[in-house]
Amino acid sequence: MLARAIAAGGSTIRDYRTPDGVEGGFQNAFSVYGKAGEPCPACGGTLVSVKVAGRTSTFCPRCQK
Ligand SMILES: [Zn+2]
Known part of the structure; x- marks a missing residue:
């Protein structure tokens, strides 16, 4: 079950944690990056x-504070 979750979300999680110095509300920006x-x-x-x-x-x- 856990392995399945990792397989499904691994790359997404990695994208979320890019070494970009992203903080606070900018996490939001990452889900829409390039869009x-x-x-x-x-x-x-x-x-x-x-x-x-x-x-x-x-x-x-609108969402950005
Ligand atoms: Zn919005």
Whole structure:
């Protein structure tokens, strides 16, 4: 059962823990990374991408605090 869960979610979990210095609300941005212009899975708002410290972050302007 556990092995099954790992097989199913392993890569997702790894994506979640990228060594990006992500903190707090920016965790949210990670689930929508690379999806700028698409609707937010949480609130339906349009996702936007911004460049932060040389890298692009995608986030929802409504959910983002
Ligand atoms: Zn949202």
